[in-house]
Amino acid sequence: ETGVTQTPRHLVMGMTNKKSLKCEQHLGHNAMYWYKQSAKKPLELMFVYNFKEQTENNSVPSRFSPECPNSSHLFLHLHTLQPEDSALYLCASSHAGTGAYEQYFGPGTRLTVT
Amino acid sequence: AQSVTQLDSQVPVFEEAPVELRCNYSSSVSVYLFWYVQYPNQGLQLLLKYLSGSTLVKSINGFEAEFNKSQTSFHLRKPSVHISDTAEYFCAVTSMDSSYKLIFGSGTRLLVRP
Secondary structure, eight states: OOOOEEEEEEEOOTTTOEEEEEEOOOOOOOOOEEEEEEETTTEEEEEETTEEEEEEEOSSOOTTTEEETTTTTTEEEEEEEGGGOEEEEEEEEEEEEOOOOOOOOOEEEEEEEO | OOOOOOOEEEEEEEEEEOOOEEEEEEEEEEOOOEEEEEOOOOOOEEEEOOOOEEEEEHHHOOOEEEEEEEEEEEEEEEOOOOOGGEEEEEEEEEEEETTOOOOOOEEEEEEEEE
C-alpha cells in the first residue's frame, strides 16, 4: 500500500531529543489522523485534522505536537518523551463528509525512547 | 458511547481449517462496520466493510463478514485459512454518534499452523 507513506519507519531517540514523524497521503483525502499502537492495548486515536484544522485532541500530552500544513501532509513533533511513549505510531487518512468512512493507514513509525 | 468487543485475543487454527473471529459492538444509532488486518511490521489494511445493503460482505482473499443487527455482531469468517492469513485482525465501528471516528476493538491474533 503506497497511498499513505510514513517516515522514518524506525526511530530511536533519547528523552531529551527532539524529532519529527512525517506522514504523506496520495489519495486526495481531506482528513488525517495520528494513532498510537502500544503492545497489548487498543489502538489510541491521538489527533484528527479535517481540512487542515485540528478537530480532535484526545488528551494527548503536550510533548506530542501535531502539524498539518496542507491536506496531504501531517507531522508529529516529539520532544522530551518518556520511555512509555515507545510504540508504533500510525497515520491514516480518509474522505471527511462524503459518506466514505473507511480510513487508510500508513505502515507506521516504530518509536523507541531510551 | 460506542464500543467494540473482540472476545478472543488469539485464535490458533490449522491450515485449511475454517475460522471465525468474533466482533460485537454497542451503539444506539445506525453503524458502519469494518474489518482491518495488520501483518507483522505493517500498518492496518482495510479487509472489508459494511455500509448498507447486503448484510454479507466479502473480501478478495476469501474472507466474509455478516452484519447481524439483532445480535449487534459482525463476525469474520473464512472457510479455509492459509499460513499467510496469520496476522492481527481488528474490528471497527463508526457512526454519526462518534462524529464518524473509527472505534476499534482490541484485536484478535489469528495464528495459522501447518
